[in-house]
Amino acid sequence: MQSADVIVGYKTYIDLIQDIIQEKQVISTAMTREKERCEAAIEQAAAGYRVAVVSSGDPGVYGMAGLILELLESTGQLKTIPVQIIPGITSATASAARLGAPLMHDFAVISLSDLLTPWETIEKRLEAAAMADFVIVLYNPASKKRDWQIKKAREICLQHKTPTTPVGIVKNAAREDEEIYITDLSGMLDYPIDMLTTVIVGNCSTRRIGEFIITPRGYAL
Amino acid sequence: MQSADVIVGYKTYIDLIQDIIQEKQVISTAMTREKERCEAAIEQAAAGYRVAVVSSGDPGVYGMAGLILELLESTGQLKTIPVQIIPGITSATASAARLGAPLMHDFAVISLSDLLTPWETIEKRLEAAAMADFVIVLYNPASKKRDWQIKKAREICLQHKTPTTPVGIVKNAAREDEEIYITDLSGMLDYPIDMLTTVIVGNCSTRRIGEFIITPRGYAL
Numbered sequence: 001m002q003s004a005d006v007i008v009g010y011k012t013y014i015d016l017i018q019d020i021i022q023e024k025q026v027i028s029t030a031m032t033r034e035k036e037r038c039e040a041a042i043e044q045a046a047a048g049y050r051v052a053v054v055s056s057g058d059p060g061v062y063g064m065a066g067l068i069l070e071l072l073e074s075t076g077q078l079k080t081i082p083v084q085i086i087p088g089i090t091s092a093t094a095s096a097a098r099l100g101a102p103l104m105h106d107f108a109v110i111s112l113s114d115l116l117t118p119w120e121t122i123e124k125r126l127e128a129a130a131m132a133d134f135v136i137v138l139y140n141p142a143s144k145k146r147d148w149q150i151k152k153a154r155e156i157c158l159q160h161k162t163p164t165t166p167v168g169i170v171k172n173a174a175r176e177d178e179e180i181y182i183t184d185l186s187g188m189l190d191y192p193i194d195m196l197t198t199v200i201v202g203n204c205s206t207r208r209i210g211e212f213i214i215t216p217r218g219y220a221l
Numbered sequence: 222m223q224s225a226d227v228i229v230g231y232k233t234y235i236d237l238i239q240d241i242i243q244e245k246q247v248i249s250t251a252m253t254r255e256k257e258r259c260e261a262a263i264e265q266a267a268a269g270y271r272v273a274v275v276s277s278g279d280p281g282v283y284g285m286a287g288l289i290l291e292l293l294e295s296t297g298q299l300k301t302i303p304v305q306i307i308p309g310i311t312s313a314t315a316s317a318a319r320l321g322a323p324l325m326h327d328f329a330v331i332s333l334s335d336l337l338t339p340w341e342t343i344e345k346r347l348e349a350a351a352m353a354d355f356v357i358v359l360y361n362p363a364s365k366k367r368d369w370q371i372k373k374a375r376e377i378c379l380q381h382k383t384p385t386t387p388v389g390i391v392k393n394a395a396r397e398d399e400e401i402y403i404t405d406l407s408g409m410l411d412y413p414i415d416m417l418t419t420v421i422v423g424n425c426s427t428r429r430i431g432e433f434i435i436t437p438r439g440y441a442l
Binding site for chain 2 (some may be wrong): 061
């Protein structure tokens with residue numbers, strides 16, 4: 001970011017990095033305007049500026065990296081504009097670190113947003129992941145307009161996992177107003193779950209120890 | 222690490238951070254000695270020192286975080302020794318960033334090491350993930366003594382995915398001697414795959430664009 005001429009990002013994320021981007025040109029847009037942000041970034045890059053597109057978490061996990069590459073391809077600029085993707089800490093591992101160590105064994109990351117994905121696909125993945133005893137990380141679990149998907153996801157989990165399976169809920173992971181809850185499949189809907197929340201459902205070995213949840217890897221202790 | 226009195230870690234990782242841990246007390250042990258490392262760390266912490274246990278990638282993904290918590294529990298020290306887990310960039314997202322944007326849609330992370338996990342469990346997860354069209358990230362795909370698991374994993378993928386499904390192979394992600402290969406399910410075994418390699422198998426939408434692979438999220442372009 002420090003070597004960039006222009007910073008492009010969703011307004012909320014730009015606000016979080018004000019102190020390191022002072023005196024840079026900033027292009028920020030509202031939520032759902034991902035495509036416009038990417039187009040603005042490409043326009044600046046085509047004009048010869050060094051552009052940094054900012055995502056929260058990791059730009060390659062439901063982030064902006066793929067859209068940038070797709071747009072560069074569709075406009076024939078993939079060969080003329082060099083792209084470097086810088087990985088970040090995605091919410092699955094940021095949230096896991098706050099909960100203890102729930103991802104010490106195989107896990108599946110599933111977004112519950114059916115805005116761009118048919119619900120049948122999401123449901124199929126939830127069923128497969130629950131059936132094969134993956135730890136399941138739910139991204140975009142609910143929003144103001146979208147509240148039934150998390151209930152349905154819980155129902156699917158309950159077909160293969162016990163009601164006492166530990167569930168960790170982290171809102172605003174690693175931000176100032178972070179909230180952390182440890183509960184189980186039975187009680188999880190009693191906690192606040194929204195677009196800024198990540199939900200981690202354990203596998204059959206996941207258990208609570210003290211204020212943490214862990215999924216043992218199987219070392220003999 | 223800078224505020225720690227003692228640094229504990231596998232020798233290879235300690236070597237990578239020499240420049241930031243000068244003049245610290247260092248306890249390093251060989252590969253497979255995870256439990257001894259954790260015990261040494263706990264002993265130092267119990268003696269009143271600030272201890273940093275170093276993992277590569279993210280300490281909560283097949284790393285040391287869970288083992289530390291389990292050992293603290295088994296020795297009754299969970300309430301007396303405070304633990305903070307600091308997330309890192311796990312190889313799934315570090316490798317994805319080098320390959321383009323293969324993790325823009327739901328993905329499953331599966332370790333092919335059957336040292337601590339029965340192969341039947343691993344196979345069940347591979348089948349479920351392939352069947353439900355997850356992007357699949359394979360950790361610990363092979364070692365000198367363990368070579369058939371990656372072949373079997375490929376066979377299982379081929380039961381549900383086409384032979385032309387893009388596969389990304391990253392060895393030593395983000396390190397000096399990094400190697401990056403983009404191939405497909407058909408050709409993947411022709412590339413070097415070992416313990417330091419991460420393999421990412423696409424879903425049915427994953428495609429090559431230029432020198433990258435991407436899994437489109439579904440935005441209208």
